[in-house]
Amino acid sequence: MSKDQSEIWTKPTVSASTYGNTVASVQNIRAAMQKNCKMTSMRYLLAFCLMLLWATVAAAQTGNEPVCIQCHDADMMKPAFRKIPAEWRQSWHHQNGVSCHDCHGGDPTDAAMAMSPQRGFVGTPKYQGVPEFCGKCHVGILKNYIESGHGKALKASGSGPNCVTCHGAHDIRKANIDIINEQRCSQCHTYERAGIMKQALFATERKIRDIENALKKLSSQGMYTAEEDKTLFRTEAEFRTLFHTVDVSLVKEKTDGFDKQLDGLRKKTDSLFAELESRKSFTGLLTLLFAGAGVVVYLLAKTYR
Ligand code: HEC
Ligand code: HEC
Ligand code: HEC
Ligand code: HEC
């Protein structure tokens, strides 16, 4: 291994202490690297070394796993609780670095004090306390929810659904309108109003997907779409919090507004496609002209000879 590569290798982006945990595996990997790196060409060598670096950083992060999981994953934990870490590992929260203590509080670095209130442990929320528990991060959604029929019914009598009723607590996935279905939404009332809402959201959702695909296609063919990407992102973000109002007439009114904005965006992508086409035919024309000129020059040269 040359000096340069060994420098790339020994400068990982993790701190010395977390890195210490994985010294043994680093040494194994390094031995394997020394064997392998000699045999491969420079390009594969670099890719390989980068992959190993990534593997070590990932290993170092597992060594950094909160103590919560060490106990909660253990055999002595009662079965109903023991399945929680596995559910959480599949969640969108896990993918985005939201861990046990981000929701429950407590100290993820000190097993003895992990669940002590002095270290901020808040335990399990009551059914009616869940919205605020989640809403400390999802502020805009909490606001819409609290003002909704669901939020009011929850606060008044505990009869409304809370965040967990619709999203779950530990296996939370990326949200979409499939959460609105007959089974879930007819537990407490008829499905009728839910169905009308889903229809309105579905039409707008489809427009968003169509435009998203059109923009991807345009940018893959070299068109500049940053402005349109931004407009779509903003519209989508605003649209996605709308559901929590569960206000059927507001949803219909607002989706009409979003549809207008999206139709405007659709016109822009259409004209970008037209521009792309005319660029293509212009290039075709140029090619034809050059070819024609070539033939003329050739013929002229021949006649003069
Ligand atoms: C997104 C926030 C969130 C995260 C992250 C989270 N929890 Fe929870 N947890 C909750 C909520 C909300 C409840 C209450 C569940 C309910 O109402 O059904 C709960 C309940 C629990 C319970 C009690 C379950 C019961 O049946 O009484 C345990 C134990 C628990 N969580 C452990 C964990 C562990 C361990 C982790 C990390 C692997 C974790 N939680 C991560 C939100 C979270
Ligand atoms: C030393 C082992 C251990 C550690 C470390 C640990 N727990 Fe627990 N936890 C337990 C046990 C045992 C229970 C109770 C299970 C039962 O009721 O049988 C429990 C219960 C819970 C509950 C449900 C009961 C309640 O009070 O709400 C939550 C939530 C919870 N733990 C979260 C956490 C979080 C978050 C962390 C890390 C900051 C953590 N735990 C660290 C062992 C541990
Ligand atoms: C009655 C069911 C229901 C309840 C209660 C509920 N949600 Fe949702 N949530 C949904 C549905 C359906 C969507 C998808 C909406 C869409 O795609 O237009 C969603 C979307 C979301 C999103 C994604 C928004 C985005 O920007 O993409 C988050 C975050 C969320 N909910 C958090 C919460 C929180 C926090 C609570 C409690 C305060 C809550 N939800 C209560 C059904 C519910
Ligand atoms: C510590 C902050 C925090 C807490 C507490 C929290 N979340 Fe999240 N949540 C996040 C982050 C960060 C993301 C990932 C970024 C994103 O997708 O918006 C996320 C994503 C989500 C999504 C997927 C959003 C999407 O784009 O489709 C849902 C649904 C969600 N959270 C629901 C909940 C529910 C329900 C609770 C309570 C049980 C909760 N969250 C508690 C921070 C939090």
Ligand code: HEC
């Ligand atoms: C835990 C019970 C429960 C579940 C589950 C539930 N709801 Fe509701 N919902 C209520 C209550 C309570 C009200 C307020 C009383 C009423 O208007 O019927 C309500 C009201 C509504 C309203 C009328 C709101 C208004 O202000 O006019 C709509 C729309 C609605 N729910 C949609 C849904 C959808 C969509 C789902 C599934 C994603 C769902 N609900 C799941 C309990 C529930």
